[in-house]
Amino acid sequence: GEDVEQSLFLSVREGDSSVINCTYTDSSSTYLYWYKQEPGAGLQLLTYIFSNMDMKQDQRLTVLLNKKDKHLSLRIADTQTGDSAIYFCAETPNDYKLSFGAGTTVTVRA
Amino acid sequence: GAGVSQSPSNKVTEKGKDVELRCDPISGHTALYWYRQSLGQGLEFLIYFQGNSAPDKSGLPSDRFSAERTGGSVSTLTIQRTQQEDSAVYLCASSYLTSGSRRYEQYFGPGTRLTVT
Numbered sequence: 157g158e159d160v161e162q163s164l165f166l167s168v169r170e171g172d173s174s175v176i177n178c179t180y181t182d183s184s185s186t187y188l189y190w191y192k193q194e195p196g197a198g199l200q201l202l203t204y205i206f207s208n209m210d211m212k213q214d215q216r217l218t219v220l221l222n223k224k225d226k227h228l229s230l231r232i233a234d235t236q237t238g239d240s241a242i243y244f245c246a247e248t249p250n251d252y253k254l255s256f257g258a259g260t261t262v263t264v265r266a
Numbered sequence: 267g268a269g270v271s272q273s274p275s276n277k278v279t280e281k282g283k284d285v286e287l288r289c290d291p292i293s294g295h296t297a298l299y300w301y302r303q304s305l306g307q308g309l310e311f312l313i314y315f316q317g318n319s320a321p322d323k324s325g326l327p328s329d330r331f332s333a334e335r336t337g338g339s340v341s342t343l344t345i346q347r348t349q350q351e352d353s354a355v356y357l358c359a360s361s362y363l364t365s366g367s368r369r370y371e372q373y374f375g376p377g378t379r380l381t382v383t
Contacts (some may be wrong), residue, residue, distance in 0.1 A: 186370065198270075198357055198377050199357065199359075200372040201371060201372065201373060202375070209316060235362075244309065250362075252299075252316075253299075253311045253314065253322070253325070254299075254301070254311060255310075255311070256308060256309035256320075259308070259309075
């Protein structure tokens with residue numbers, strides 16, 4: 157995960173938008189991913205974006221990709237308590253091997 | 267349809283013993299991956315099986331670690347002579363191995379939590 161960096165913690169009020177940021181290093185990554193991990197559970201694929209796109213929207217989730225700056229973000233609209241989890245950004249430096257960041261712990265407060 | 271399943275969910279073993287961890291991928295997925303999640307190292311790639319081709323074992327941390335995949339489906343990760351630093355959650359994932367975006371969707375199992383005492 158050393159090539160993918162994320163802030164470690166984010167606290168957000170219920171109903172607000174959350175924005176989780178990530179920087180990566182491998183410009184050849186074909187896809188960039190966001191995974192969610194709830195306590196005691198495995199990784200859930202949330203969404204991913206092809207490297208030639210700059211935005212992808214999927215219901216409450218919006219992914220923004222700035223390829224020039226190697227910056228990826230995940231915006232969660234109308235954050236709910238069920239969104240409390242660890243969110244991992246990942247790149248694919250060699251087409252299949254996921255390289256993960258350390259994860260951002262999102263805490264939703266009432 | 268069923269997701270990726272792993273067994274056991276928890277395993278406690280004594281240092282020096284061998285352990286086997288099992289993964290059942292999603293039906294129809296011909297690519298299978300093992301990752302390890304630990305406090306110190308985060309999420310690390312271990313090994314990748316791609317259909318009938320030779321696996322990519324570049325992430326295995328030592329020769330005490332090995333994995334096999336029988337019949338193109340179930341996989342077993344074996345750790346011999348376990349050490350305390352092997353304590354981690356071992357995650358298995360699977361995906362399609364076809365052209366197009368679906369091959370890039372890796373779906374993870376719940377993991378096996380290994381504790382070496």
